[in-house]
Amino acid sequence: MRTVWQRLLDRLAAGDGTLCADEVRRWDRVQWDKLFALGLLREIELAESVICDQCGDAHCAEIYWVTPGVKACFGCETEGVIDIEIDRLRQWRIDAGRVAGLVAASFELSSPVVVLVRERLWHIGRRRFGGRYRDVFFGIGAGMPVSDMSAAIRSSIGPGPALLLTVGCDGNPDGIPSGQHVLDLASLSRAEDGRVVVDLDYVEDRLTDSAPSSRKPVQSIPVPAGTSWRDVSIIVFDGMMQVTVRGKVQEIDFAEVGVDPQSQPIALLKLFAAARGTLPSDRISNTQDGSTPPKTRVRRLRTLLRSQIDIDGDPVTNHKKADTYSCAFEIRLADDDGYPTPAGASWIDFNVHERADGRLLVSTVEKQRGRGLTFDPTDDTVRAEVAETTREAIRTYSIDDIVPRSSSGKMTTEASALVALLRSGGRLQRAGDDMAVLSLARRLREWTGLAEDSLRFSESTSTWLASFSCSSGIAKKQRSGPNGNGEDVLA
Numbered sequence: 001m002r003t004v005w006q007r008l009l010d011r012l013a014a015g016d017g018t019l020c021a022d023e024v025r026r027w028d029r030v031q032w033d034k035l036f037a038l039g040l041l042r043e044i045e046l047a048e049s050v051i052c053d054q055c056g057d058a059h060c061a062e063i064y065w066v067t068p069g070v071k072a073c074f075g076c077e078t079e080g081v082i083d084i085e086i087d088r089l090r091q092w093r094i095d096a097g098r099v100a101g102l103v104a105a106s107f108e109l110s111s112p113v114v115v116l117v118r119e120r121l122w123h124i125g126r127r128r129f130g131g132r133y134r135d136v137f138f139g140i141g142a143g144m145p146v147s148d149m150s151a152a153i154r155s156s157i158g159p160g161p162a163l164l165l166t167v168g169c170d171g172n173p174d175g176i177p178s179g180q181h182v183l184d185l186a187s188l189s190r191a192e193d194g195r196v197v198v199d200l201d202y203v204e205d206r207l208t209d210s211a212p213s214s215r216k217p218v219q220s221i222p223v224p225a226g227t228s229w230r231d232v233s234i235i236v237f238d239g240m241m242q243v244t245v246r247g248k249v250q251e252i253d254f255a256e257v258g259v260d261p262q263s264q265p266i267a268l269l270k271l272f273a274a275a276r277g278t279l280p281s282d283r284i285s286n287t288q289d290g291s292t293p294p295k296t297r298v299r300r301l302r303t304l305l306r307s308q309i310d311i312d313g314d315p316v317t318n319h320k321k322a323d324t325y326s327c328a329f330e331i332r333l334a335d336d337d338g339y340p341t342p343a344g345a346s347w348i349d350f351n352v353h354e355r356a357d358g359r360l361l362v363s364t365v366e367k368q369r370g371r372g373l374t375f376d377p378t379d380d381t382v383r384a385e386v387a388e389t390t391r392e393a394i395r396t397y398s399i400d401d402i403v404p405r406s407s408s409g410k411m412t413t414e415a416s417a418l419v420a421l422l423r424s425g426g427r428l429q430r431a432g433d434d435m436a437v438l439s440l441a442r443r444l445r446e447w448t449g450l451a452e453d454s455l456r457f458s459e460s461t462s463t464w465l466a467s468f469s470c471s472s473g474i475a476k477k478q479r480s481g482p483n484g485n486g487e488d489v490l491a
């Protein structure tokens, strides 16, 4: 017999979260009371109809109030007018969000539950299962195909590994990406001692078993003839990487190709990704335990990359003079989203200051609107107005975080242009088609997510002007007069 917990999940699965007293009456009272105490049932308005229990026909009958809120009845064609106890008209709605919260608690997930699709899909946290971290979701089928949930998950977390616990999914998990696993919540959970319990061992087993069966034979991803590493762009996720070759996107799941995501080459790959492709040798040797020299670590990473992506040439080049290693392809981390620009901010809200130690302080003013009283001294009146209060958020960056170094490990002309801009208080005397300035402007747009230009060119003065506030703690000796050669003198 299904437990009351399973019955509630069945109702959610059917897309009908409302329960009436007549059906609940037949359920186990003790179980019901315990679930009630978990706060996942909300009493709603009294029913407006009941199922007749008098004539054996079980027809639906409308409720008539003899004395509103006190005495009610319904009509039956064979049995006449039947009085009904008000208790029989009580109804409850299952709080699906609360169910998501209880499931999250049973997984010991501490992050907040986030609604992805209202009343249908929740991100309940992240946890390690079957040897890798997975984002965990709770989904209610009720007409929503599991493929839609899968797509919503993907657009939320990208192609990383996910565990989706569902009720009511006529789950045909074919066509679901290999990194996503769908399990039926009703069969692996129960309510017990005032909480929801999920059979974690079962989940662990299922996800561990699934790894070898879905393992593909190790095979490099195909690329068009003549492709070089420069045509490759890689985004590194926790358990996989997304490889774009000449516009074609392919995924390499580390576990599926038999590579431990915790291994040294993957750790190094992630380090390169965090630095957007270039690392000094000492950063490489300091990263993990062990005394493996940087040269060996890089060689192992090269072998791994060549085994996965069928391209000739060196994917990671060494610059002996600069003592750096650079990826010959574009690489970044999946969660490298740049600056957390507050909603509604524009360039005017940005302050960038170069500290004496070369670090950059980036601050934005976040506006908060609220009603307040203001005094107008011109006519001695006090008015109620919408007042804006502001809060300043300050973050510290290295210049490399904002404008990554070139593959040779050198500061780029864009980065130099940014430094020059800060040291000159936001004015740069350069040509209107100066490539370094134009490309810096594009980089700043990408980094902040702001659509408008951070730099404007003034034809009349032949000067680039920053739309954000620029300052520096490092003194600059400015050469007087225009200089057309794009070189700024830095002290």
Ligand SMILES: [Zn+2]
Residues within 6 Å of the ligand: 052, 053, 054, 055, 056, 057, 058, 059, 075, 076, 077, 078, 079
């Ligand atoms: Zn009847």
